[in-house]
Amino acid sequence: MPKLIKNGQVIDDAAQILVLDETQAPEALTLPEGPLFVPLAVWQAHKGQISGRASVGVWLDSHENVDEIADDLEGITAIALNFPKFTDGRAYSAAALLRSRYGFKGEIRAIGDVLRDQFFFMQRCGFDAIQPKAGKYSDAQLEEALASLKDFSTPYQAAIDQPEPLFRRTQRAA
Amino acid sequence: MYRYDPYDQKIVDERVAQFRDQTRRYLAGELTDDEFRPLRLQNGLYIQRHAPMLRVAVPYGLLSSTQVRKLAHIARTHDKGYAHVTTRQNFQFNWPELKVVPEILAELATVEMHAIQTSGACIRNITSDPFAGVAGDEYIDPRPWCEVLRQWSTFHPEFAFLPRKFKIAVNGAGQDRAVIQCHDIGLELKRDAAGEIGFRVLVGGGMGRTPIIGEEITDFVPWQHIITYCEAILRVYNRYGRRDNLYKARIKILVKALGIAEFKRQVEAEWEFGKNGPNTLTEAEVARVAGHFTTPAYETLPAEDAGYAAQRSANPAFAAWARRNVLAHKVPGYAIVVLSLKDPKRAPGDITAEQLDLVADWADAYSFGEIRATHEQNLVLADVRQSDLFAVWEKARATGLATPTFGLLTDIICCPGGDFCALANAKSIPIANAIQARFDDLDHLYDIGDIELNISGCMNSCGHHHVGHIGILGVDKNGEEWYQVSLGGSQGNNTSIGKVIGRSFAAAEMPDVISKIIDVYLAQRQAGERFIETVRRTGLDPFKLGVYGEAAVKERKHNA
Structure with missing residues (x-):
């Protein structure tokens, strides 16, 4: 079963990330059974039926704007943000916006080209679930990679995980 | 100058550990070249023609004599006996071995130095006026603001994978000596009518393939809001800057495409959410940082030292050097000295380990233990008594650091x-x-x-x-x-x-x-x-x- 890092632990996760090929029309699609993340287009076509369903999340690619689901968030339990390449940093802003501006409390999952050396930044921006591609890391490597969540113990700036900057959290000696 | 407290030190120490593990995983084949590249670049490590090149951060160009001695030691131990001053006030080593880089970083950390974000698609080393704090035309000392911004930008989680590199410069004097018009963000310190400190903000300047002069996005941001304002700019850039073409990925292309008015509208719409948020600066924090940039214990001296005038009359070579490489200081009897790294026998900006050790000694003897690196690739002793200039010149001349050509054709x-x-x-x-x-x-x-x-x-x-x-x-x-x-x-x-x-x-x-x-x-x-x-x-x-x-x-x- 695919592995997922959730709240600092490796767990099994059965959710399928549904990817449409070019021939499939979102409207005509019959959604598969079981836990699932659907693409934005499918969400928009089917949200009347699937909104509020705990087993269905929505996933956004890096060029897709989180503003587009802002009005739907009450009916969404989980959002996955795709990293087409790990150097594409748009999802960090997307996650931060979902948490801060839109107050989203559900799961935000990093999917796609997700590497352990980005875990720390992801966690700081509000991702609480991280799913490297299947086969990217062995089970042992993934356990080892949890250490990257703790690369830095006391960051300077405010972010989602730590909403106050260091200068407000502590009394720093002059 | 700014000295680390335990928090600053811990971040740098943790970086050493992190990079040591990344290097280990790369050498063990667990990280591919493509995966390691951005990681090493964000630590200033390039793979060059002959060997890796390590770029060490010198925040806003300011160095202590202890740090300069450490750079000399690294040049001698891990390089071929020299270092290079870059056009972003940093230091580069051209010949370190990849596997010893973690060791070099660990040594740098012992003197409060690092190579964080000296390359890569992130917020780079913040540059400033090399004459900060000593120039007569200064309105506001930029150094505390540079340090505040340095801390904010260090490992900023949202902006570690921007479309492209991002450079910020700060100037606080009548003359711009920080090239603020050619930066992704150029900050000009100023006061408003009420005397409050703030920043004029330029955005979208840069050199590179498409040179563009930055445009004013706002003529005044009060100091409390400078971080949230910069964050709003960075967030708009991170979301909407081009990622399809490396040559069109800098913020200047986004600003040109949208036009400054629309770009400003988007930034200020974003800023509405962050403004007055937790990243709003406090008086206590600014005072804490500013407290590190105290005025040195200047002596009360005559504006013109009689001996200095006599030495210039008696010695034309000294007079020539004094005319070019000695600049006016805001405190009577003191001078700013430019130590030229433009000896025609060396590459511009290069300096040997022996010279670095000597510069550190002169800084201790004549300039309160501090040295500055300039974007024009020279070094500066910022607080020299006029009565010491002759001694500094004789020593600098003996080791090839007194080429009297500052600001001339060969100061390339x-x-x-x-x-x-x-x-x-x-x-x-x-x-x-x-x-x-x-x-x-x-x-x-x-x-x-x-x-x-x-x-x-x-x-x-x-x-x-x-x-x-x-x-x-x-x-x-x-x-x-x-x-x-x-x-x-x-x-x-x-x-x-x-x-x-x-x-x-x-x-x-x-x-x-x-x-x-x-x-x-x-x-x-x-x-x-x-x-x-x-x-x-x-x-x-x-x-x-x-x-x-x-x-x-x-x-x-x-x-x-």
């Missing part, structure tokens, strides 16, 4: 170029040295006067050729190295981008080309007119004529 800004850099199209150091050899007569250099000649080995423009009064750009033509010449560029308050004068030249032609340009200037100049002023008055035509000859210019016009 020059990137490492094709001799070292894997990105370069052409070599730049030999061109600089050939021009320095051609113009080796000091009287002639003094007659030519203030002029800036900048050389870049490729379009990335590390050598700032776009803003050189004379700019030289290395270009590749069918695998051969050629050099394109531009005139009329300028840094500072009247920043301008130079214009290319015509077809490019072979390396061997370059000293002649520069001679011809200088001859045109000497023939055309009016009394008291500096080179750049003549170029601006006459335009490029007389220079084209002087360089290419009448027939070539006519033919060109005819063909056009």
Whole structure:
């Protein structure tokens, strides 16, 4: 079963990330059974039926704007943000916006080209679930990679995980 | 200067551990080249022609003597005995072995130094005025603000994978000595009518392939809001900057595409959410940081030291150095000394381990233990008593650090170029040295006067050729190295981008080309007119004529 890092632990996760090929029309699609993340287009076509369903999340690619689901968030339990390449940093802003501006409390999952050396930044921006591609890391490597969540113990700036900057959290000696 | 508290130290120590593990995983084959590249770049580590190159951060160019001695030690132990000062006030080592880089970083950490974000698509080392705190034309000391911004930008989780690199510069004086108009964000410290400190913010400037002068996005952000304002700019850029084409990924392209008015609208709409949030600066934090930049224990001295005047009268060589490399200080009896790294026998900006140790000694003896690195690739002792200048000069001269050419034709800004850099199209150091050899007569250099000649080995423009009064750009033509010449560029308050004068030249032609340009200037100049002023008055035509000859210019016009 695919592995997922959730709240600092490796767990099994059965959710399928549904990817449409070019021939499939979102409207005509019959959604598969079981836990699932659907693409934005499918969400928009089917949200009347699937909104509020705990087993269905929505996933956004890096060029897709989180503003587009802002009005739907009450009916969404989980959002996955795709990293087409790990150097594409748009999802960090997307996650931060979902948490801060839109107050989203559900799961935000990093999917796609997700590497352990980005875990720390992801966690700081509000991702609480991280799913490297299947086969990217062995089970042992993934356990080892949890250490990257703790690369830095006391960051300077405010972010989602730590909403106050260091200068407000502590009394720093002059 | 700023000294680390346990929090700062811990972040740097944890970085060493993190990079040590990343290097281990790379060498063990657990990280691919593509995966390791951004990680090492965000730690200033390039893979160059001969060896890795490590770029060490010197925040806003400020160094202690202890730090300089450590750089000397690293140059001696892990490099070939020298280091290089970059055009972003950083230090580079050209020959470290990849597997010892974690050790080098661990050594740097012991003197409160690191290589964090000296490269990569992230917020880079923040640069500033090398004369901060000592210049007479300073309104507000930029150093505390640079440090506040340094801390905010260090490992900022949202902006570690931007579309492209992001450079911020801060200036707080009448003269812009930080090239703020050519930065992704240029900050000019100022006061509003009520006397409150804030920032004029420029955005979208930059050199590179498409040189653009930054535009004003706001004429005043109160100091409390500078971080949230910068975050709003960065967030708009991170979300909407182009990622499909490396050459169009800088923020300047986004600003041009949207127009400054629309870009400002988007930034300020974003800022509405962050403004007054937790990243709003507090008086206590600014006071804490500013408390590190105290005024040194200056003595009360006469404005003009009698001995200094006598030494200048008695010794023409000292007088020549004093005229060029000694600058006015805001405190009576003190002076700013530029230690030139433009000895024609060395690459511009290079300094040996022995010289670094000596500079550290002079800083301790004569300048409160501090040294600054300039973007023009020299070092500065910022607080020297006039009565000590002769001693400093004698010592500097004995080791080749008193070339009396600050601000003259041979004080060349020059990137490492094709001799070292894997990105370069052409070599730049030999061109600089050939021009320095051609113009080796000091009287002639003094007659030519203030002029800036900048050389870049490729379009990335590390050598700032776009803003050189004379700019030289290395270009590749069918695998051969050629050099394109531009005139009329300028840094500072009247920043301008130079214009290319015509077809490019072979390396061997370059000293002649520069001679011809200088001859045109000497023939055309009016009394008291500096080179750049003549170029601006006459335009490029007389220079084209002087360089290419009448027939070539006519033919060109005819063909056009």
